[in-house]
Amino acid sequence: xxxxxxxxxxxxxxxxxxxxxxxxxxxxxxxxxxxxxxxxxxxxxxxxxxxxxxxxxxxxxxxxxxxxxxxxxxxxxxxxxxxxxxxxxxxxxxxxxxxxxxxxxxxxxxxxxxxxxxxxxxxxxxxxxxxxxxxxxxxxxxxxxxxxxxxxxxxxxxxxxxxxxxxxxxxxxxxxxxxxxxxxxxxxxxxxxxxxxxxxxxxxxxxxxxxxxxxxxxxxxxxxxxxxxxxxxxxxxxxxxxxxxxxxxxxxxxxxxxxxxxxxxxxxxxxxxxxxxxxxxxxxxxxxxxxxxxxxxxxxxxxxxxxxxxxxxxxxxxxxxxxxxxxxxxxxxxxxxxxxxxxx
Numbered sequence: 001x002x003x004x005x006x007x008x009x010x011x012x013x014x015x016x017x018x019x020x021x022x023x024x025x026x027x028x029x030x031x032x033x034x035x036x037x038x039x040x041x042x043x044x045x046x047x048x049x050x051x052x053x054x055x056x057x058x059x060x061x062x063x064x065x066x067x068x069x070x071x072x073x074x075x076x077x078x079x080x081x082x083x084x085x086x087x088x089x090x091x092x093x094x095x096x097x098x099x100x101x102x103x104x105x106x107x108x109x110x111x112x113x114x115x116x117x118x119x120x121x122x123x124x125x126x127x128x129x130x131x132x133x134x135x136x137x138x139x140x141x142x143x144x145x146x147x148x149x150x151x152x153x154x155x156x157x158x159x160x161x162x163x164x165x166x167x168x169x170x171x172x173x174x175x176x177x178x179x180x181x182x183x184x185x186x187x188x189x190x191x192x193x194x195x196x197x198x199x200x201x202x203x204x205x206x207x208x209x210x211x212x213x214x215x216x217x218x219x220x221x222x223x224x225x226x227x228x229x230x231x232x233x234x235x236x237x238x239x240x241x242x243x244x245x246x247x248x249x250x251x252x253x254x255x256x257x258x259x260x261x262x263x264x265x266x267x268x269x270x271x272x273x274x275x276x277x278x279x280x281x282x283x284x285x286x287x288x289x290x291x292x293x294x295x296x297x298x299x300x301x302x303x304x305x306x307x308x309x310x311x312x313x314x315x316x317x318x319x320x321x322x323x324x325x326x327x328x329x330x331x332x333x334x335x336x337x338x339x340x341x342x343x344x
Contacts, residue, residue, distance in 0.1 A: 024314075028161035036168035037199070038206075043169060057169045065162070074237070100263045197331050206324075212287060213243045216250050216280060223276040227269060250280045302326060 023030065039060060046056035168175075180188050217240035224232035243250040254277040261270040303323050310322020 028157045029164050032161050032164035032168050035165055036172055039169060040172050043172070053173075054170065057166070061166050061169060064165075068162075074233075100265065194332060209244060212284065213240050215287060216240055216243045216284065219280060219283060220250060220276070223272075223279070227272045227276070249284065251277050254280065 042060060043053065043056050046059060047053050050056050050059070179191075183191065217236050220239050221232055221236035224236050228235060239250045239253050242253055254273055258270050258273040258277060261267075261273060303326075306322035306326040308322075310318030310325070312318070314321060
């Protein structure tokens with residue numbers, strides 16, 4: 001056991017302990033570090049124009065803060081109001097869906113044997129009733145109270161994130177210098193190579209995903225102005241957020257919505273939503289290869305598995321972190337830091 005091997009072993013143990021004990025309670029700080037590193041190229045470009053890192057960080061940070069304030073205002077006003085109104089109407093919408101299924105059932109009785117239709121009707125009724133009950137339970141007093149009770153913790157975490165982001169944006173050069181002083185030249189060179197590949201692929205794809213979702217929001221907002229103009233802004237924002245989810249995309253909302261309108265008898269709205277779904281799907285398939293470029297990609301199966309494992313291990317946030325971690329692992333493999341050319 002050499003000194004170098006002992007150091008590597010201790011480092012691995014510390015990293016495991018950090019991931020297991022510290023990381024779950026340090027999400028705001030970790031996110032702030034990652035975002036500061038992602039924004040570093042933009043800070044450097046502003047620094048060249050303004051001549052001062054402090055002024056460049058202050059300008060960029062002010063822009064981010066303004067964006068967050070506007071987003072928070074929309075969420076606290078329009079989005080909250082729309083969600084409350086939508087939650088009030090959900091039980092009646094579920095009842096309308098049950099009534100529509102009754103009409104479909106009557107038609108099926110004329111085409112299929114009674115034993116088949118009775119079994120199918122019973123299962124569908126149970127499914128629709130369970131959806132209605134789940135919706136009612138989701139917005140009951142206990143859940144709303146529980147959400148309000150965690151608001152102080154969310155506010156504190158948000159403030160910690162904002163302060164940490166500003167400080168990390170200022171300290172990125174010192175952080176790099178500290179790492180260089182405490183690593184061998186070979187280790188630092190290989191680490192920087194891995195970091196450049198990770199930042200180029202993972203963060204590049206995340207930026208591309210944000211751009212694609214913004215484009216989706218613009219087209220969705222315009223389309224919804226002709227369908228539900230009173231709620232076009234709120235619904236387009238919700239669809240834009242869902243569009244960030246791997247695999248699901250914007251059509252994960254518009255297609256079920258189309259089916260609902262078709263089943264409940266609103267054929268005009270169903271046709272409009274179907275056209276919007278087709279347009280969103282086509283624009284995504286056309287723009288995605290051009291914007292994503294040649295970044296590190298994941299197959300749908302690998303993405304699905306990483307999302308599921310992330311959800312089980314880390315909760316809702318793991319649904320997003322899982323694919324990112326998998327992309328980082330693939331990047332390490334491609335860089336040669338993780339050897340895969342072995343046999344058992």
